[in-house]
Amino acid sequence: MSEASPAKAYGLHLGVIALLFVLSFLLPEYYHGLLARIMVLAVFAMGYNMLFGYVGLLSLGHAMFFAAGLYGAGLAVIQLGWSVPAAFAAGLGCGVVLSLVIGLLALRTTGVAFMIVTMMFAQVFYLVILYFASWTGGDQGMVVPQPARVLFFGATALDLTNPTMRYMSALGLFSLVLLITLAIVRSRYGRVLVAIRENEERTKMLGYDTFSNKLAAVVISGIICAASGAAYALLFGYVGSSFASVQYSILPLLWVLLGGGATTLGPLIGTLFMYYVIDITSGYTSAYLLIVGIALILLVLFFPKGILGSIRQRWLGWLP
Amino acid sequence: MHFGPHLLLAALEGLVTSAVLALTALGLSLVFGVMRVVNVAHGEFFMLGAVLAWAITTAIGGHPALGFLAALVIAPLIVGAIALVAERLVLRRLNYNPEATIVATIGMLYIIQQLALTFYGPEARPVEPPFSYRILLPWFGYSGYKLSIIAASALLLVATWLVLTRTKIGLIMRATQYDSETAQAFGIPVGRVYGGVFALGAMLAAIAAVLIVPISQAHYLMGQDPLLLSFIVVIIGGLGSLRGTVVAAVLIGLSDGIISMFFSPTLAKIIATLLVAMVLVFRPQGLFGTASR
Numbered sequence: 001m002s003e004a005s006p007a008k009a010y011g012l013h014l015g016v017i018a019l020l021f022v023l024s025f026l027l028p029e030y031y032h033g034l035l036a037r038i039m040v041l042a043v044f045a046m047g048y049n050m051l052f053g054y055v056g057l058l059s060l061g062h063a064m065f066f067a068a069g070l071y072g073a074g075l076a077v078i079q080l081g082w083s084v085p086a087a088f089a090a091g092l093g094c095g096v097v098l099s100l101v102i103g104l105l106a107l108r109t110t111g112v113a114f115m116i117v118t119m120m121f122a123q124v125f126y127l128v129i130l131y132f133a134s135w136t137g138g139d140q141g142m143v144v145p146q147p148a149r150v151l152f153f154g155a156t157a158l159d160l161t162n163p164t165m166r167y168m169s170a171l172g173l174f175s176l177v178l179l180i181t182l183a184i185v186r187s188r189y190g191r192v193l194v195a196i197r198e199n200e201e202r203t204k205m206l207g208y209d210t211f212s213n214k215l216a217a218v219v220i221s222g223i224i225c226a227a228s229g230a231a232y233a234l235l236f237g238y239v240g241s242s243f244a245s246v247q248y249s250i251l252p253l254l255w256v257l258l259g260g261g262a263t264t265l266g267p268l269i270g271t272l273f274m275y276y277v278i279d280i281t282s283g284y285t286s287a288y289l290l291i292v293g294i295a296l297i298l299l300v301l302f303f304p305k306g307i308l309g310s311i312r313q314r315w316l317g318w319l320p
Numbered sequence: 321m322h323f324g325p326h327l328l329l330a331a332l333e334g335l336v337t338s339a340v341l342a343l344t345a346l347g348l349s350l351v352f353g354v355m356r357v358v359n360v361a362h363g364e365f366f367m368l369g370a371v372l373a374w375a376i377t378t379a380i381g382g383h384p385a386l387g388f389l390a391a392l393v394i395a396p397l398i399v400g401a402i403a404l405v406a407e408r409l410v411l412r413r414l415n416y417n418p419e420a421t422i423v424a425t426i427g428m429l430y431i432i433q434q435l436a437l438t439f440y441g442p443e444a445r446p447v448e449p450p451f452s453y454r455i456l457l458p459w460f461g462y463s464g465y466k467l468s469i470i471a472a473s474a475l476l477l478v479a480t481w482l483v484l485t486r487t488k489i490g491l492i493m494r495a496t497q498y499d500s501e502t503a504q505a506f507g508i509p510v511g512r513v514y515g516g517v518f519a520l521g522a523m524l525a526a527i528a529a530v531l532i533v534p535i536s537q538a539h540y541l542m543g544q545d546p547l548l549l550s551f552i553v554v555i556i557g558g559l560g561s562l563r564g565t566v567v568a569a570v571l572i573g574l575s576d577g578i579i580s581m582f583f584s585p586t587l588a589k590i591i592a593t594l595l596v597a598m599v600l601v602f603r604p605q606g607l608f609g610t611a612s613r
Contacts, residue, residue: 058419105601112358112418113600116551120597123548127590250426257423287438293430300420300427301413 006186009320013182016265017175024167036167038268038275039174040231045259045267046177047224048252053262054185055217056197060115060249061122064102065222067244068094069229071129071136074239077148079135084151084160088230095226096219098125103218107211119249126244141240149234166235173231174268177224182264184220185320193217194262225252254292257299260306264320269307325459330577336466336535338573339473340528342566344546345553346480347524349565352554354497354517357411357421361428362525363547364436365403369395369526370538371436374445385450388534396526403522407515416514429543436540449534469531476527477566484562493517549576552596558605 020039027035044066051057072094076087106117129136136142151158158165184190195203196210204210233239242248251274252267259270274295278288299306305313312319348362372395377387406428414420453464484490495503496513504510525546536542553572557564572592579588 058422060422105597108601109604112356112422113604115419115422116358116555117597117600120551120593120600124590124593124597127586127593131584131586131590253423287434289430290434290438293427293434296427296430297410297424300423301410304420 008318009182009186010179012320013178013264016268017171017178020171020174024164024171029163032163032167034275034279036163036170037236038271039170040228040235041275042255042268042271043174043177043231044225044228045252045255045271046181046264047221047228049256049261049263049267050181050184050224051217051221052253052256053266054190054193054197055214057214057217058115058253059106059118060246060253061102061118061120061125062221062225062252063244063246063248064122064125065095065099065225066229066232066248066252067125067129067241068098068222069226069231070233070239070243071229072226073230074142074144074233075135077144077234078142078239081148084149084234088227088234091230091233092223092226095222095229099219099222099226100215102222103215107214107218119246122244122249123246126241126246129241129244136241137239139241141238141242144233144237144239146237149237160235161237169235170231173227177227178264178268181224182320185264189213189216197262250292250296254296254299256306257304258295258306260308260310260312263306263308263312266306266308273307322459325457328457329460329462331574332462332466334574334577335470335570336532336573337577338570339470340532341546341549341553341573342477342569343473343528343531344525345550345557345565345569346477346562347521347528348550349554349557349562350524351518351521353561354493355411355416355514356418357416357518358418358425359518359521360422360425360547361406361432362425362521362550363543363545364429364432365399365522365543366525366529366546367436367538367540367543368399368402368432369529370447370533370536370542371440371540372398372526373530373533374447374538375440377447384448388447388450388530391447392527392530395530396523399526400519400523404515404519407518411518412511412514433540433543440538440540442540444537444539446537447533463535465534469535472531473528476524480524481562548593552592555596555600 020035023035024032044062047065048059048062051059051062069091071091073087073091076082076090077084082090102118102121106114106121109117130138133139146161149160151160160166160169192203192208192213195206195208196213200210229243232243255270255274256267257270258274259266259268274292277295278291281291282288303310308319344362344366347365348359351357351359351362373388373391376391376394377384380387380390410424410428411421414424449463449465451465454461455464455467482490484493492503492508492513495506495508496510496517500510503513528546529542549572553565553568556572557566557568576588576592579591583591
């Protein structure tokens with residue numbers, strides 16, 4: 001794998017961001033809203049990719065980090081009446097605490113046990129949300145009221161329910177996380193993570209503390225997923241327990257597998273592609289889980305590297 | 321009713337749960353033990369068993385026992401065949417890589433569940449028990465069929481144990497589990513053993529489902545709880561240990577009935593799941609298992 005010059009790598013990513021910006025003015029209304037949602041969920045996938053793609057830790061419980069952000073922000077607005085920035089920060093805070101605790105516990109295990117443990121913790125988180133139904137709304141979920149979803153800068157009020165504003169906020173978060181992950185991946189720390197993925201024992205022997213490096217990766221991944229969840233609550237105004245269910249732990253895995261693990265743009269491509277496939281097929285059949293299942297099996301069988309991973313392998317070795 | 325009879329009833333119900341759970345978990349445990357594959361679709365094989373049992377009993381009609389016996393034989397065979405095909409087409413091509421197979425079995429889970437929804441529908445449908453004899457205890461009458469489930473399960477567990485420890489097939493399976501490469505070198509057809517074990521695991525789940533379906537009902541989402549409980553049983557009992565699996569199944573089955581009598585079922589599930597996660601974190605060999613090789 002050859003190394004891209006900084007200009008080439010950052011240029012490509014800024015180009016993608018610019019393209020998404022321009023699309024905001026070109027897309028018809030329906031796809032405009034869909035793309036905003038996809039960008040927020042792509043952030044979730046990017047958070048998942050940090051851990052799965054770069055460190056090689058396959059978690060089956062990332063829905064809990066997304067839900068931590070979602071409920072952290074949603075409950076802060078609905079139950080405590082906090083402002084939008086404070087609620088977003090609350091969502092991030094929940095993500096940090098949860099990922100730290102889960103990381104400390106789950107990283108004691110490896111391989112298959114890690115997957116099962118993360119899945120079980122996520123299941124506990126999901127059941128806790130159902131159990132405290134009087135605060136969380138249980139399986140009905142809650143709606144974040146429109147008046148609460150306004151961002152104040154002094155005298156100017158920015159309404160997050162306005163489609164353009166919503167699109168731009170989603171794009172802002174997406175761009176920020178994309179550039180941060182790119183910077184992390186290209187840093188020394190990113191190389192240590194890849195080294196752990198390739199051979200943990202050898203990395204340990206070279207004098208790296210692999211446990212704390214992995215823990216940091218879990219927390220970074222948790223924060224990014226929580227940011228996605230918090231943004232989802234504030235931008236789309238719905239907080240529901242289905243986002244904490246097993247299915248939402250599987251979906252980011254699917255998106256990343258499809259787009260290409262350990263590629264910075266793979267999560268966006270995977271999310272985009274899968275969303276459109278489901279959108280198109282839902283016209284013919286309601287059985288979209290069937291598509292998800294078939295896609296998962298075909299991907300692990302024939303395209304374990306995903307779309308961008310395969311492109312990188314064949315043609316563009318420099319792709320970050 | 322006084323406390324004593326009440327507890328007896330709870331214990332009997334718990335034993336029925338344990339009996340079914342032990343069979344289901346044994347299937348999961350065998351597949352994991354021999355193949356090192358975590359089969360997330362195991363619960364769906366359970367569900368398929370129940371749904372097929374409904375289909376077969378409805379198709380045959382006549383005396384309920386006739387349909388039930390047919391279901392008890394045919395449903396596991398069909399499920400085993402489906403599992404065998406899935407193993408050949410998917411798991412074998414993945415070289416039984418643990419992470420890839422987990423993803424693939426998640427895919428199978430969604431496919432089977434969705435197909436069941438499409439062709440069977442969202443309703444829960446009952447199956448008539450083969451006989452409705454009630455055993456009269458001094459305090460209450462108890463369904464003889466439920467007691468026969470416990471007996472049937474115990475019989476199957478003993479049979480599996482005998483096959484594993486006393487026959488050549490069992491020896492081959494244990495050799496493959498111990499060291500598949502050396503087994504291959506000694507001429508054991510490891511690929512065929514894997515296929516057989518995967519089918520056998522699915523069949524055990526299907527038999528358990530056929531046994532329980534006259535009491536519960538056949539529903540396309542019914543595989544989820546057995547999957548979670550089987551995971552719990554297999555982890556507590558120690559992965560790949562038959563004795564541990566049975567002990568843990570009895571433990572979980574009994575405590576599940578008693579805990580949900582006193583607490584809300586959701587809270588019981590939260591506590592159980594959290595405890596099991598902690599067992600996996602701090603004692604990965606399980607409570608009864610020995611340290612892995």
